[in-house]
Amino acid sequence: MIRDYLILLSWLCVAQGKIGYFWHITDIHYDPKYATQGNAASMCWNTRNAIDGGRLRLDRKLAGKFGDYSCDSPWALIESAARAMRSKHGDIEFVLWTGDALTRNADMSAELRLQCLRNLTELLHRTFKGQFVFPALGHEDTGLNYTQLAYVWQSWLPPEAVDTFVKAGYYTIEQRSKKYRIVFLNTNLWLNPVDNRMPHRTGSSTVDNTQDPFGQWLWFQSVLENARKKRETVYIVGHTPPGVDDHESGAVALNERHNTKYLQVVRLYSDIIRGQFFGHWHSDTFRVIYSDTGLPVSWIMMAPSVTPSTSGGPNNPGLRLYEFETNSGQILDYTQYYLNLPEANSIGKANWIVEYSLLDYYELQEISPITLHDLADRFTQSNDYAFVRYYAANTVSLPREVEQIWGCGGPLNGVCALHHYCTVTRLNPESYRECYSSYAYALASTGPSTVRLYYALHLLVLLICAKVLNDR
Secondary structure, eight states: OHHHHHHHHHHHHHHHHHHEEEEEOOOOBBEEEEEEEESSSTTTSSSOOTTHHTTTTTSSOOOOOOTTOOOOOOHHHHHHHHHHHHHOOOOSEEEEEEEEOOOSSSSSHHHHHHHHHHHHHHHHHHHHSSSSEEEEOOOOOOOOOOOHHHHHTTTTTTTHHHHHHHHOOEEEEEEETTTEEEEOOOOOGGGOGGGGGOOOOOTTOOOOOOOOOHHHHHHHHHHHHHHHHHHEEEEEEOOOOBBSSSSSOBBBOOOOOHHHEEEEHHHTTTTTTTEEEEEESSEEEEEEEEEEEHHHHEEEEEOOSSSSSOOOEEEEEOEEEEEETTTOOOOOEEEEOOOHHHHHHHTOOOEEEEEEEEEHHOOSOOOHHHHHHHHHHHHHHOOOOHHHHHHHHHHHOOOHHHHHHHHHGGOOOHHHHHHHHHHHHOSHHHHHHHHHHHHHHHHHHOSGGGGGHHHHHHHHHHHHHHHHHHOO
């Protein structure tokens, strides 16, 4: 009763404000080498066709106009995505562009990387005339220093944002009239050293391994503290999120020290944080952050990539449109768009369509830490289709014949549901391992106390298999 009242009260408050929209695009991975005059194995820069011993051999056919599951994005795919965003919903407040604009190839010259980035920037300028596109740096946006990047994006960034961006790639945008601000992090500063290839100083390739690389932590917390004093709400935007990859079991990207500190800071300022938006994993997923006492206090949304290629398995290209209340920053819903890549290549036309809307798809009343915690909990319930839906969306409605090869990195089983549940709810690598190992032990046990969990997950797997086969 009390919960329903609070939801109604929240809805009434939101209804009085203005409804706005913003796009979130991520992981474009533009490949200037991609061409259709040959097979996919040789006509793109970053070929992924031989992953895991060649389970996915896509080099048997010619590369398609709009891309291939074994390659990064061709220009035709990127142009089609821009046109789709403009035609589906051009009246927006802004665009979040969360990094990895360029293909994953260290052999590209700095001149070519800069030109590719200019081409992408110009395309988005033409697509969203008079509107702001706010970029966050990804770990593949390498080979350029911050001054060069700031110059390319100067028409989108106000002077105060440029001041911090040229120093270390982070900045904040204040919506003074609407009482919310957006904080853009340079998560490259917090990566494990082996993953950190971003030049942090202007014209330098050195990496600062101190506890606060280039003062980002001090800056981040001061921005949040000032926002609280001004009674502003906050969006946090970055490329690499905390936690574990949902494709590769146990894989982490952020340095463990920075991962832990990020979670601590979010817990401390969860009262003013209205949303966190990241990319990097290429898949459609979310995360729930909990207080020290185990209460859900904040959430992270990870949008799927534009590129169809990823090391953990392919996705269909995706775009995401958020609906929000512009005065408070409260996120109301989002609509996920996608491109059926084989169909687009077959007919020679990119038909971006709605895949789902979050509230309807998962039967949620609102987007909040509590409702997303409840959604994750439903993943392990045998009488609920939540995980079936999540798993289909996770790879952006991947075609059946491809999904059968890649499903959860192999045959579907109860461990698949367990892995995704733990990645969503355990953002500290150690807590993820504890979650995964404890429930995996329960699955393997035959003791009376584990019978219910075993059969619940077993039935869930059967439902997944049946649903996937029927829907594709």
